[in-house]
Amino acid sequence: MLAEQSPFAMKLGAFVSLSGDELSTMELLQSRRKKFAAGREILHQGQSKKTAYILSSGWVCSYKLLSGGARQIVDFQIPGDFLGLRSLLFRSADHNIEPVTSVEVSEVQATDLLEAFRKSPRVGTGLLWAASRDEAMLVEHLVGIGRRGAKERVAHFLLELGARLKLVQLSTPLGYACPLTQNMLADAMGLTAIHVNRVLRELREDRLATFQHGMVTIHDFDGLVAFADFDKSYLDHEGPLLK
Amino acid sequence: MLAEQSPFAMKLGAFVSLSGDELSTMELLQSRRKKFAAGREILHQGQSKKTAYILSSGWVCSYKLLSGGARQIVDFQIPGDFLGLRSLLFRSADHNIEPVTSVEVSEVQATDLLEAFRKSPRVGTGLLWAASRDEAMLVEHLVGIGRRGAKERVAHFLLELGARLKLVQLSTPLGYACPLTQNMLADAMGLTAIHVNRVLRELREDRLATFQHGMVTIHDFDGLVAFADFDKSYLDHEGPLLK
DNA sequence: CGTCGGGTTGATAACTTTCAAATTTCGTGG
DNA sequence: CCACGAAATTTGAAAGTTATCAACCCGACG
Secondary structure: OOOOOOHHHHHHHOOOOOOHHHHHHHHHHOOOEEEEOOOOOOEOOOOOOOOEEEEEEOOEEEEEEOOOOOEEEEEEEOOOOEEOHHHHHEOOOOOEEEEOOOEEEEEEOHHHHHHHHHHOHHHHHHHHHHHHHHHHHHHHHHHHHHHOOHHHHHHHHHHHHHHHHHHOOOEEOOEEEOOOOHHHHHHHHOOOHHHHHHHHHHHHHOOOEEEEOOEEEEOOHHHHHHHHOOOHHHOOOOOEOOO | OOOOOOHHHHHHHOOOOOOHHHHHHHHHHOOOEEEEOOOOOOEOOOOOOOOEEEEEEOOEEEEEEOOOOOEEEEEEEOOOOEEOHHHHHEOOOOOEEEEOOOEEEEEEOHHHHHHHHHHOHHHHHHHHHHHHHHHHHHHHHHHHHHHOOHHHHHHHHHHHHHHHHHHOOOEEOOEEEOOOOHHHHHHHHOOOHHHHHHHHHHHHHOOOEEEEOOEEEEOOHHHHHHHHOOOHHHOOOOOEOOO
């Protein structure tokens, strides 16, 4: 009910209803603020600094590089998302994290997290839900690259992003601001930037969706959902059973 | 040190050294034995039966189906692996699990798991490690489908399987028994069975590896590693930091 | 004003699928 | 134990999708 809720609280709040106490626990988690400029690496493959972050504003991407120089973007993170949870748990990171835009994050130490769980199990529940949702998205990403055609894949991606952004009030059914370049999109979709460009043009010509000038516009939501075979159920679990 | 250790204990034991007590805790987890015939569905998308399993013998696969009928296999599980951990935590499963061969599993309830964690934090640590390793494999799978050529991808897959099987003594550097069909391989790799067949032939002709008659034979391990750009570090974390 | 990264388009090449069909292997019932 | 049918493997040829190469345009920025 607060006018100024953090995206993190908005996101978890969409899943578990949070008391005032719980909200302040979450805000407390986000007290160590930091900024990174676009392109300034946050986490590097093999790095062992054991910090995680909550993203407050801006977008980041996590990716892996192959020896040949190719890059596969594993996921994008948007405000409210948790970054580097695994790097907190393990000796060294197995992927890179880099801001897409300039970003604002809050550093989270392992101890902060444990303390938050202790004070409010529901925050832990929410995080567990978020982690599981991330894994479901990863699986869906795999399915898309493995078995969807390029056009369906991109369409599906645009819809997924929209659904995610809606949770933090950064999207409407009409569209959303999207700072990604076609190159990043390509590295995420397992395509070439050139081909992504063509696919986007086709989607535009089909009057389904437009992605231009940093703005995604959905022209025909139902049509796009049907075309992409988008089933959003993997995005909104009804909640974990363990508390 | 036991001659007859369960694959599950062997696998976790490769990561955390386990006391006799801990070993028996793990064996206790595996007391509710069950068998499934090949092809007999274990878990169905949307299903809400809240049980997980530890796989003792045989192979299973988890996959998703698209509306067009296409199938993407997300992962194969081999003896010692945990099945359906997420379906234990959440209301309903978002993927299917099906035995590849006839299998023997042990049913695990949420309460069993919590009890095991309570009795032996190290078992919990081990499971956390296993879950994280699974996620790392998922990411690597995504990278492979997105950015590796078909031949490199299949080669990489054969090496990964070998490394996983070695942990439970089902593989040597020379090769291993593999009950997968070229069709399954195709659905896992995001390729056509026909193309998988050609790729396997090429790998054989290159004297790198052979997969025939349910048997994978590695002819030139180093050559295969080099060709596939296989870096096994994502498979052997040195261990979680939280206990 | 010139450079540079991103976007756009066309032509060509490479890779993968699709379609068709023959062959082999495997599981099951007789 | 054999025979049979179904499933899996194998190969060829043609079609389709996506990548690669080459240019050009444009706006941001020093």
